[in-house]
Amino acid sequence: MTAPPPLTLGGPATVGEAVVAVGAPSGGVTGIVSAVGRDVRVGGVTLPVLQTDVTIDAGNAGGPLVDGTSAVVGLNTVVPDGARGLGFAEAATRIIG
Secondary structure (H helix, E strand, O other): OOOOOOOEEOOOOOOOOEEEEEEOOOEEEEEEEEEEEEEEEEOOEEEEEEEEOOOOOOOOOOOEEEOOOOEEEEEEEEOOOOOOOOEEEEEHHHHHO
């Protein structure tokens, strides 16, 4: 079995960009970026995040959000309580600097 190529860091995500939230058990869930730099309050801290229509769950939270070239554009983080079809990711360019 051949190992997959290493992930690379993508540029800033853009609204309308196709993305995949990678994780188990499904392997990946596809969607689009619907907002960039949206402020979301989590645990008393406000974070600027990417908003997607990708469902973030226990299987892909903490995993990479990748673009159409398999470059990492974000880290899947949170879903608002009760939200369906809405997820947030920390921008990879913000994490890496």
